[in-house]
Amino acid sequence: MPAYIIVQVDISDPQQYEAYKKLTPDTVKAFGGKFVLRGNPVEALEGSWDHDRLVMLEFADKETARKWYYSKEYQAAKEIRESAAKAKFFLVES
Structure with a gap:
C-alpha cells in the first residue's frame, strides 16, 4: 500500500536550504520514492497556512518510507536542513 510523507517547512536560511534541496x-x-509535490506558496481554502513550503513524497509502503527517513544518506541531508529550516514530517498510508 503506498505511503506518503508530508512535510511542512519554515525556512530560516534560504541559501542553506537550497543545499539541502x-x-x-x-x-x-x-x-x-518520488516527489508528488514541492510547493510554495500554498493557498488555504479553509483554515490557515502559515508555513513557507509543503512537500509530499510517495514510497511503496510505510516501511520503505521509514527506511528512507532513517537512512544514513538522508540523515546527512537532514543535518543541513536542520540548520536552515524547521520542519514537521508526517507519514500516512493511502
Missing part, C-alpha cells in the same frame, strides 16, 4: 532527490530515488 540539491541533496534530497537522490536519497528519495534510492529508496524508490
Whole structure:
C-alpha cells in the first residue's frame, strides 16, 4: 500500500536550504520514492497556512518510507536542513 510523507517547512536560511534541496532527490530515488509535490506558496481554502513550503513524497509502503527517513544518506541531508529550516514530517498510508 503506498505511503506518503508530508512535510511542512519554515525556512530560516534560504541559501542553506537550497543545499539541502540539491541533496534530497537522490536519497528519495534510492529508496524508490518520488516527489508528488514541492510547493510554495500554498493557498488555504479553509483554515490557515502559515508555513513557507509543503512537500509530499510517495514510497511503496510505510516501511520503505521509514527506511528512507532513517537512512544514513538522508540523515546527512537532514543535518543541513536542520540548520536552515524547521520542519514537521508526517507519514500516512493511502
